[in-house]
Amino acid sequence: MTESYDYDLFVIGGGSGGVRAARMSAIHGAKVAIAEEYRYGGTCVIRGCVPKKLFVYASHVSGDVEDAVGFGWSVEGLSFDWSTLVANKDKEIKRLEGLYAENLEKAGVETLHERAEFVDAHTIRLAGSGKTVTARNILVATGGRPFVPDIPGAEHVITSNEAFHLETLPKRIVIVGAGYIALEFACIFNGLGVDVQVVYRGDQVLRGFDDDLRDGLAEAMRERGIDIRLKTDITGIAEKDGSYEVGLSSGETVGADLVMYATGRVPNTDGLGLENTGVEMGSKGDIVVDEFGRTSIENIFAVGDVTHRVQLTPVAIREGAAFAETVFNDNATKVDYSCIPTAVFTDPEIGTVGMTEDQARQAHKEIDIYKSRFRPLKHTLSGRNEQMIIKLIVDGETDRVIGCHMLGSDAGEIAQAVAIAMRMGATKADFDATVALHPSSAEELVTMREKWQPTAAE
DSSP states (O other), rough: OOOOSSSSEEEEOHHHHHHHHHHHHTTTTTOOEEEEEEEETHHHHHHHHHEEEEEEEHHHHHHHHHGGGGGOOOOOOOOOOOEEEEEEEHHHHHHHHHHHHHHHHHHTTTTEOSSEEEEEETTTEETTTOEEEEEEEEEEOOOOOEEOOTTTHHHHBHHHHHTTTTTTTTTTEEEEESSSHHHHHHHHHHTTOOOOEESSSEEEEEEESSSHHHHHHHHHOOOOOOOEEOOEEEEEEEEEEEEEEETTSSSOOOEEEEEEEEEOEEEEETTGGGGGTTTTTTTTOOOOTTSSBBBBHHHHHHHEOGGOOOOOHHHHHHHHHHHHHHHHSSSSOOOSSSSSSSSOSSOEEEEEEOOOOOHHHHOSOOEEEEEEEOOOTHHHHOOOOEEEEEEEEEETTTTEEEEEEESSSHHHHHHHHHHHHHHHHHHHHHHHHHOSSSOSTTTTTHHHSSSOOOOTOO
């Protein structure tokens, strides 16, 4: 006799991956419920990608005004109000949150606003009501959370979660870390007039990105007045007269009105009751899954940051869709992680897709490098001393473009289009045969002809 369950699918976590999986599974005919203890939309919508990008837009205005002088504009009486920005951001996030819930309901998904915990592999307890429900399949999509190391004074710091809800804008901030979250917030605060110091224990910012972009971004951020301290760690944080004294491994002490940690994220698996299921866990608290998102327990799946693979919202969405196709549409679907475009919304921003130069040298016998570094046309009048970097990495044996890395205005937008060509197997000859769009920065992608050769200094 077939065992009966309350639901065909129960999803834990109402972020981008979980919502996509729930909606598509319901569309395929499954009876679905989803539980979210905070707000529907998850990190990306509520306190991640979307509000961050809104803050990025706000932070660009001061630079745009400064540039305007070179184009003949005179701007006087400019002022900025932090509370207005936060209120307008909150209004937009609330709208998006409503759309997430509305779309789930339209698809026939039952939405629950409480914490869900495992009792066993097929049973869920709802923490708020104490009710238990059963499901044939369970999907964990609880994402990740910011990590703060155990240091003296750690209770005084904020993370990206709190940065979106500050009551006042600080005059001075120390940001610990140099990944994309740390650097994006460094540029946001800098653009809003805050004195920013970045402290990082590594030898250069943005570990894992192409070295040319890492060096170029650090140079540009310093040019904008951001103090980047490398090979430096925090030894402790002490409160003093309403602000903070931050001790550095160099022996120095710096003052700050706010200290923000952006030193990575960890999977959000604590307190889910996973120990009651036998699901295999990784060393970082992540859920171990196969290529279809299935855990070591046949009916339990996981997608998104909770699996500690590629921590990007579009990847979680794609994984959620693949799960629904595989489990409820009889169409086994794997996610292709080989050509994922990524943007870092610093100022200037980064757009990248494919292998870095170091990765390419390790994976291919022969590679060709094409580089262009130039001053964008806009800044010939704005007066800003800012360089754009465009770099192509080509497999020397097949002529396929295997890496594209850009630093400069609209780099992220450009990277999305380049990713399509690269995924289709475009070669350097294909790029060269494409007519340039002039005048634009992106035309460098199709006009670079000379292979880069390192100099003795490099």
